[in-house]
Amino acid sequence: MKALKSSSKTLGKKGIAMSKKVMMLIALMAVSLLTMPLAGCSKPLTLSVYEPQHGAAFTDASVEVRGNVSDSKATVWVNDNVVVVTKYPKTASFTTTIDLIEGENTIKVTAARGKPDNWKDVIERTVTVTYGTTIEVTSPEDKAELTESPVTVNGKVSDPAAKVTVNGIEAEVANDGTFSASVELVEGENTIEVTATVEGKKPVAQTITVTYKSS
Missing domain, CATH: 2.60.40.10 (Immunoglobulins)
Structure with missing residues (x-):
């Protein structure tokens, strides 16, 4: 009887120890499952x-x-x-x-x-x-149809120190870079070329085409 009681106690202790190990293993697995998705959830880089x-x-x-x-x-x-x-x-x-x-x-x-x-x-x-120097022609618009000549060409250059010519005619450039020049048109299609030149830099140009039809 004493041997049976002793054996029973030993088995009981072993069972408790095994239960603790199983519980710990389950807990570790649960933690792993919880942390796995979090590891890949860092905020995207922007x-x-x-x-x-x-x-x-x-x-x-x-x-x-x-x-x-x-x-x-x-x-x-x-x-x-x-x-x-x-x-x-x-x-x-x-x-x-x-x-x-x-x-x-x-x-x-x-x-x-x-x-x-x-x-x-x-x-x-x-x-x-x-x-570098940039040019913007504000009027007339490219491919515009005009009924009056001469036409005033208006625009803006990024560098007010630039020399601006419109079809070879020097334009007046204001302190803010705006410019204007009067250009005679011929019947039909006309090409208007605006060129800006700054010392020490490459000249830049912008070309527009307009059509003149006299009334």
Whole structure:
């Protein structure tokens, strides 16, 4: 009887120990199941570039690039150069200055998380800007049909110091870059070419076509 009682106690202890192990195993499995989806639920990386604006024109040879990235630990490149990311309470920002070449410039901004041999969440934004003198002809409109000659050609040049000619006729340029010139038209189709020249830069031109029909 004593042997049976002793054996019973031993089995009881073993059973309790086994039950504890099973409970611990179940608890560990539950924790694993709960944490597995959370591991892949990090917020998606976002990137925005707010300066310069796409399509902007500049007369200076450099431009400041500004933007935000959602993760302060992300690596950010501007035209393949790593830039400093500054952390704020709800976001992180970056600022850098790059040089422009004459004409059209594409600025590529990239953000990624991870390490050089295993980048993750790579996203990219591109902004195209123009450096140099730009011309905008505001009137008459391209392909306009006119019944009066001469016609006054109005527009704006990005650099008020530019010399502007309209079909070879020098236009008056105001301090804000606006210009005007009077052009004689011939019957039928007329090509109006506006050229702006700034010392040390390539001349730029814009051409419009109008049709003149005398009344």
